[in-house]
Amino acid sequence: MNPVIIRTITRVLVPFIQLFGLYIIVHGPVSPGGGFQGGVVVGSSMILVALAYGLDKAETMANHSYRIIMDCVGSLVYAGIGLIGIAAGGMFLQYGIIPLPFTPARINNLMIFLIGSAIGVHIMALVLSLFLHTAKEAEIDD
Amino acid sequence: MNLSLHYPILLIVILFAGAYLTPLLGLWNKKICFPIAVLSTLISAVLSVVLLFSVLENNIVSYYVGGWEPPYGIELTIDPLSSFLSLVVAVIGFLAVVFSKNYVGHEISEKKQPAYYSLLQLIIGGMQGALMTGDLFNLFVMTEIFSISGYALVAITQKKGSLLASFRYLLLASIGTTFILFSTGFIYMLTGSLNMEDISNLLPLIDNPWVMYSGLVLLIIGFAIKSALFPLHTWLPDAHSIAPSPVSVLLSALVIKIGAYSIIRVVYTVFGERLSDGFGLIGVPLSWMASMAILVGSLYAIFQTDIKRMLAFSSIAHIGYILLGVSLASTLSLTGGIFHMLNHALGKACLFFCAGAIIYRTGIRNIADFAGLSSKMPITMAAFAIAASSLMGVPPASGFMSKFYLGLGAYQENWIFLAVILIGSLLSGIYFFKVLAIAYFSPIKEPDSKIRGPELPFSMLMPIVILAIASLAFGVLEDLPVTLIEQAVRLLLSN
Amino acid sequence: MIELLPPNLPYFASIALLLIGLYAMITKRNLIKKIMGLNIFSTSVLLFLIAMGYREGGAPPIEVEGVTHYVNPLPHALVLTGIVVALALTSFALILIINIYKEHKTLDSEKLTKL
Numbered sequence: 001m002n003p004v005i006i007r008t009i010t011r012v013l014v015p016f017i018q019l020f021g022l023y024i025i026v027h028g029p030v031s032p033g034g035g036f037q038g039g040v041v042v043g044s045s046m047i048l049v050a051l052a053y054g055l056d057k058a059e060t061m062a063n064h065s066y067r068i069i070m071d072c073v074g075s076l077v078y079a080g081i082g083l084i085g086i087a088a089g090g091m092f093l094q095y096g097i098i099p100l101p102f103t104p105a106r107i108n109n110l111m112i113f114l115i116g117s118a119i120g121v122h123i124m125a126l127v128l129s130l131f132l133h134t135a136k137e138a139e140i141d142d
Numbered sequence: 143m144n145l146s147l148h149y150p151i152l153l154i155v156i157l158f159a160g161a162y163l164t165p166l167l168g169l170w171n172k173k174i175c176f177p178i179a180v181l182s183t184l185i186s187a188v189l190s191v192v193l194l195f196s197v198l199e200n201n202i203v204s205y206y207v208g209g210w211e212p213p214y215g216i217e218l219t220i221d222p223l224s225s226f227l228s229l230v231v232a233v234i235g236f237l238a239v240v241f242s243k244n245y246v247g248h249e250i251s252e253k254k255q256p257a258y259y260s261l262l263q264l265i266i267g268g269m270q271g272a273l274m275t276g277d278l279f280n281l282f283v284m285t286e287i288f289s290i291s292g293y294a295l296v297a298i299t300q301k302k303g304s305l306l307a308s309f310r311y312l313l314l315a316s317i318g319t320t321f322i323l324f325s326t327g328f329i330y331m332l333t334g335s336l337n338m339e340d341i342s343n344l345l346p347l348i349d350n351p352w353v354m355y356s357g358l359v360l361l362i363i364g365f366a367i368k369s370a371l372f373p374l375h376t377w378l379p380d381a382h383s384i385a386p387s388p389v390s391v392l393l394s395a396l397v398i399k400i401g402a403y404s405i406i407r408v409v410y411t412v413f414g415e416r417l418s419d420g421f422g423l424i425g426v427p428l429s430w431m432a433s434m435a436i437l438v439g440s441l442y443a444i445f446q447t448d449i450k451r452m453l454a455f456s457s458i459a460h461i462g463y464i465l466l467g468v469s470l471a472s473t474l475s476l477t478g479g480i481f482h483m484l485n486h487a488l489g490k491a492c493l494f495f496c497a498g499a500i501i502y503r504t505g506i507r508n509i510a511d512f513a514g515l516s517s518k519m520p521i522t523m524a525a526f527a528i529a530a531s532s533l534m535g536v537p538p539a540s541g542f543m544s545k546f547y548l549g550l551g552a553y554q555e556n557w558i559f560l561a562v563i564l565i566g567s568l569l570s571g572i573y574f575f576k577v578l579a580i581a582y583f584s585p586i587k588e589p590d591s592k593i594r595g596p597e598l599p600f601s602m603l604m605p606i607v608i609l610a611i612a613s614l615a616f617g618v619l620e621d622l623p624v625t626l627i628e629q630a631v632r633l634l635l636s637n
Numbered sequence: 638m639i640e641l642l643p644p645n646l647p648y649f650a651s652i653a654l655l656l657i658g659l660y661a662m663i664t665k666r667n668l669i670k671k672i673m674g675l676n677i678f679s680t681s682v683l684l685f686l687i688a689m690g691y692r693e694g695g696a697p698p699i700e701v702e703g704v705t706h707y708v709n710p711l712p713h714a715l716v717l718t719g720i721v722v723a724l725a726l727t728s729f730a731l732i733l734i735i736n737i738y739k740e741h742k743t744l745d746s747e748k749l750t751k752l
Binding site (some may be wrong): 008020032068069072073075076079082083085086090091092093094097 | 148155158159162163165166205206207208209324587
């Protein structure tokens with residue numbers, strides 16, 4: 001397969017795929033989508049880079065330590081926002097009571113958006129990690 | 143800010159937060175993973191003790207996640223059975239993490255240790271979540287969390303058979319998971335709600351019983367695969383024997399109990415008011431399958447040569463005892479079944495810890511090579527003997543009390559079940575005495591050069607001794623757990 | 638009895654897929670085909686859940702002004718969770734298969750259980 005065609009198309013398409021994935025993440029509370037689906041789309045754009053340019057190029061986009069940090073920080077932000085609900089006097093994950101100068105519906109929307117973005121980052125790191133680990137393990141010399 | 147209101151959710155969140163903090167800080171310094179795991183499981187254990195006292199005062203503690211009222215939001219309902227099992231899970235989980243400190247360097251490579259401690263906290267957190275939830279779909283999600291962590295922990299050593307054992311566990315248990323989701327769909331279609339208490343109020347109004355019965359049967363089959371009841375047990379011997387020993391303890395002493403607890407919760411709390419006078423159509427096959435599990439598990443265990451495989455088959459037999467108690471649905475048998483959950487957890491955890499200690503110290507897994515271990519590792523073999531006598535049903539160890547309740551309850555139903563319990567205890571006596579006879583009375587064949595230094599490091603000795611003392615203590619002071627269990631059984635059977 | 642078929646077609650399709658998935662998991666010898674069967678099996682249950690949530694003439698459950706009749710949005714949340722669970726199971730099983738192949742050089746389940 002001629003790599004020039006694949007590499008050119010990848011170079012043109014990847015920014016648009018990532019922008020679309022970011023659109024899905026950000027519009028989580030309002031339209032179909034949300035953190036998980038948008039994260040998978042952005043992660044698959046990085047898999048496209050790995051397929052077209054080789055595994056090492058994708059590794060430089062997000063190396064092992066950054067992926068672990070993105071992974072863990074995503075879930076810790078989720079737990080943290082839940083605990084902010086406790087600190088503000090309500091139950092776990094009750095974000096309507098947090099003393100910010102918005103109406104409770106706006107605060108709900110904002111917190112769901114923050115959790116969605118954290119989960120989006122987590123899933124993006126996860127999808128890339130799965131692909132890179134699988135591809136590296138499968139390098140068998142037959 | 144009254145923190146004591148939030149103990150149920152803090153128990154679960156601290157374990158999950160620790161599970162995600164461990165790889166993060168493991169990037170910086172690998173030595174810090176063990177203290178984080180110990181700290182989070184210790185805080186969870188303390189919180190579960192406090193929660194137990196709170197449940198003893200007011201019969202049910204409930205917590206609305208997100209502040210939403212029950213039919214709209216997820217509710218955590220903690221009744222006496224949940225808090226009792228939550229204490230058992232928290233304490234044995236803490237002991238398993240402590241035991242891993244020295245054991246882990248023996249079998250798992252250095253760069254997988256942050257992942258190992260993270261998975262340990264995830265599996266304990268998933269089990270606590272499954273125990274405390276009052277919502278059917280949340281039960282499915284938590285069951286998935288501890289199941290997937292279980293598959294990963296079985297395969298983590300990458301020894302010769304562990305990948306195949308984990309693959310087989312995955313294939314069979316995921317069928318169970320999908321059946322649970324399927325029947326959750328059935329129940330939602332009938333009643334329009336996912337909250338367990340709400341469903342138990344809405345189910346008596348349904349007049350087409352066949353969809354409801356098929357939902358119940360699919361749920362029981364799904365959870366029976368998770369808890370390795372007789373025809374669905376084939377994944378258990380490989381998975382529990384090849385896993386590293388702290389993981390064998392968690393899987394064999396705790397995870398299969400959560401499957402049995404889910405069956406109790408679904409049948410007695412969710413469907414309780416709809417199934418009048420016991421179980422009828424569903425309890426009879428369940429009790430026969432449990433009886434077959436007792437006989438088949440004990441028979442297979444006699445012919446094993448590897449100690450961990452023998453203990454795994456013994457787990458299949460003891461799940462038969464527990465589910466026999468659950469399916470006979472009288473006060474005595476249900477008390478016996480739940481008490482046997484506690485005794486089997488303590489005894490089997492102690493036995494698997496002893497087996498792990500023997501493998502760590504001498505590398506011996508074959509029972510025929512156990513000769514002379516009573517002089518090389520005296521404390522370990524003494525704890526093995528105490529825990530084995532508890533599981534055999536020898537007084538005054540605690541297993542005798544739970545088998546007594548089970549036997550009384552079984553005799554009220556049908557004398558065949560009492561005969562099965564007695565034959566099962568006799569068979570378990572055969573395989574446990576074989577091990578003790580070889581360890582204590584066989585002459586040493588050749589001088590062994592593998593032992594050096596003290597018997598065991600303190601972090602491995604402490605769980606073994608604590609669990610052996612607890613097995614004896616709950617037999618002598620049996621009214622401590624039994625009053626709590628009777629309160630739980632009264633609440634369950636009052637539907 | 639044939640008039641039961643048209644309105645209940647999604648349910649029949651879901652049960653057919655469930656049986657196909659179970660058949661593949663049990664009888665196929667190649668491990669990757671077993672995982673494909675697992676995927677089909679999981680997806681059939683998700684189809685059942687969405688079919689259960691359909692209401693006649695309802696709009697997709699996104700808030701638009703002027704629309705009052707939506708389909709039931711709760712099964713959609715259950716299905717999203719089911720998709721994540723299926724993703725985790727499939728990815729874990731595929732990584733296990735790669736390591737099994739590296740260790741045993743075969744993916745035939747008959748030969749593997751003889752070990």
